[in-house]
Amino acid sequence: MIFRSLADIEALERTPCEQAIAARTTYGLIERAARLHGARDAFVYLPDGELDTAPQRITYAELLANVNRAANLFRSLGVGPDDSVAILAPNIPSTQYALWGAQVAGRACPINFMLQPEHVAGLLDAANAKVVVAFGEHAQLDVAGAVRRIPGIEQRQVLWVSAPGAPTPALSQRANEAVFEQALAAQPDSLQFDPRLSPERIASLFHTGGTTGAPKLVQHTHGNEAHTSWFAHMFYGFDENTVEINGFPLFHVAGAFVYGLAMLAIGATQVLPTVLGMRDAAFLRNYWKFCEREKVGALACVPTILAGLCNQPVDADIASVKVAYTGGSPLPTELADRFEKATGIPVRNILGMTECSGLVSIEPLHAPRVPGSAGLRMPYSEVKIREDGVVALRGPHVSPGYTDAARNAGMFEDGWLVSGDLGRIDAQGYLHVTGRAKDVIIRGSHNIDPQLVEDAFLAHPGVAMCAVVAEPDAHSGEVAMAFVTLKPGASIAGDALLAEVAPRVYERPAIPRRVVVIDTLPVTAIGKVYKPALRLRAIEIKLQELFASQADGREIVVTAKERGSAAVADVRIAGAEDPALAARLQAALGAIAVPVAFSFS
Incomplete structure (x- = not known):
């Protein structure tokens, strides 16, 4: 039959x-x-x-x-x-x-x-x-x-x-x-x-x-x-x-x-x-x-x-x-x-x-x-x-x-x-x-469907694959971040790609805050895009950017990892221990709901 x-x-x-x-x-x-x-x-x-x-x-x-x-x-x-x-x-x-x-x-x-x-x-x-x-x-x-x-x-x-x-x-x-x-x-x-x-x-x-x-x-x-x-x-x-x-x-x-x-x-x-x-x-x-x-x-x-x-x-x-x-x-x-x-x-x-x-x-x-x-x-x-x-x-x-x-x-x-x-x-x-219930990006009280955003990027002639995940945000809780790989021979920066794709995204709140161009997307053993790894990478990118502006020129390395069902971040700060600096960086997090542990080296 x-x-x-x-x-x-x-x-x-x-x-x-x-x-x-x-x-x-x-x-x-x-x-x-x-x-x-x-x-x-x-x-x-x-x-x-x-x-x-x-x-x-x-x-x-x-x-x-x-x-x-x-x-x-x-x-x-x-x-x-x-x-x-x-x-x-x-x-x-x-x-x-x-x-x-x-x-x-x-x-x-x-x-x-x-x-x-x-x-x-x-x-x-x-x-x-x-x-x-x-x-x-x-x-x-x-x-x-x-x-x-x-x-x-x-x-x-x-x-x-x-x-x-x-x-x-x-x-x-x-x-x-x-x-x-x-x-x-x-x-x-x-x-x-x-x-x-x-x-x-x-x-x-x-x-x-x-x-x-x-x-x-x-x-x-x-x-x-x-x-x-x-x-x-x-x-x-x-x-x-x-x-x-x-x-x-x-x-x-x-x-x-x-x-x-x-x-x-x-x-x-x-x-x-x-x-x-x-x-x-x-x-x-x-x-x-x-x-x-x-x-x-x-x-x-x-x-x-x-x-x-x-x-x-x-x-x-x-x-x-x-x-x-x-x-x-x-x-x-x-x-x-x-x-x-x-x-x-x-x-x-x-x-x-x-x-x-x-x-x-x-x-x-x-x-x-x-x-x-x-x-x-x-x-x-x-x-x-x-x-x-x-x-x-x-x-x-x-x-x-x-x-x-x-x-x-x-x-x-x-x-x-x-x-x-x-x-x-x-x-x-x-x-x-x-979408996946856990993949939905909640910007304020607004639900964003990452698949619809990914479809907009895949319509671009230079994009091979795209995965959209949540970037932590102090004001909105979460905003969209897009990770993309390019087709062979294609060359375009993330900002330029975002400018070209943004008009095609199904609604303004769903437009990603940033686009990150990478060589390959992380995948599971069968080739399925592994979004948990990208969500951790999004946290690292956000916190790296946030703390670098507050660190008095010290080198900072942010490593995000899963702990149970939540994500946490370890932040290593170069130089002597400085509790005041750690307190200032903690304050810079504001309403970003990612537990952070600071260390100095």
Whole structure:
């Protein structure tokens, strides 16, 4: 079935959900695909970004056999239904085996390997991780070094993963280390135990909370993950002949489900671009040529990837590419228009959350793109706009909550998942996200929508990307500050850019106080613009400017950081301690509500 409208979703819903879904566990979906499409490629792994390097091709029959081997291995190491296998490795075939095999033996807990070792140690404890599957030594990606620095890692069973064609990982003399691929090969290719899987059983634990601060572990049931992964293709218009580039990490729901299990569920093929994914410069240089060679039909993106591809000349025959799907952050209409004009590839938008296995709504391929829309709700789900304007949802894809139930307050309420997104639903049932509740800039009592301001900047011919955040202000509380990156070859100062864009901003109070031109915007591991880092930078810029005018010529360095849910600033003043100067600087803050600590050196 193909979705073109809300009426199509409602028609499907006349069939009970249990009858409309092909399988209600992740393993059930993979097993079914292997049974129906065993000889088809599940993965095409690119060892590097060069076209003359032979890829590794993994069929569905091979995938299922290795998932079975991984499940047998983990069970032999004592992993049961309430235990976890932590996974710190890039999106390569072995990591896929570990992810899905862990969900059969127990629970998978994919972890961002760029987190600090102490942070990872806390996740391992919270997840009750009996086994750690980690990426071994590699010239381009030093995960192994970070893993070896995790406090207490020597007390855990570690299985080292190697990339295809790379050297076998080096082992220490400890008995609790082994090479994952070698241990896998020693296992039977069929399950040696009854996993007693059910839609209600916990399949995985995914951490969330950005790249800083204390993370939260979201529980996914098999039913949650199967629901989003099965019904997604009805929006996408994909089938077993679809080939998609999935350069997202598996510790993010985009890589694992939105663009991952959704493909495995229907027997489609994923191109996995090197251990660096979409951060591989050589792969990006040859991106369109790989699309031609592999007959790619779908691109998996976030807005920053779309912006980068706009600047990549189309130097190949890409007639096979039918759509570019994007999510992770709002899709600016100007960017979508620019990408479609540059490539001829239609863009469709997705809204997702970790707390609902990656999908809230999807724009159907076989319906026109609706500017500003995040698409139609998932089947058998409900989406509503609360009185405070925040989007809430419920359905079979919604998580039962965090492992720490105390964190559920404000997010899981009376069966509803509170998204934190502000939005509206139009007459055709399309969900429109108008901003994040915490991203809204409150100037006096006036709410400013940063996305509308960003759209004005993106309409400028020299701007590649823009992110607007709050700058603290003594008079208004907050005003807008814009951070922008420029297109290749463009050159314009922030003040001049502001003068050109200001007349296009939707209202005068929303015009940014200043524009900061930077080389790159801070992003998360999947390329989503990370606004918390920009909000801290805005505080630093404001306070640096404010204090420099009061510091009697002394050098001042302002460092802003998060403390809990608030921001604080450390201010280092060069020279001997001067309490009177510190008092004068404190007074200069006025009504700026940022706690400041002064030190002298």
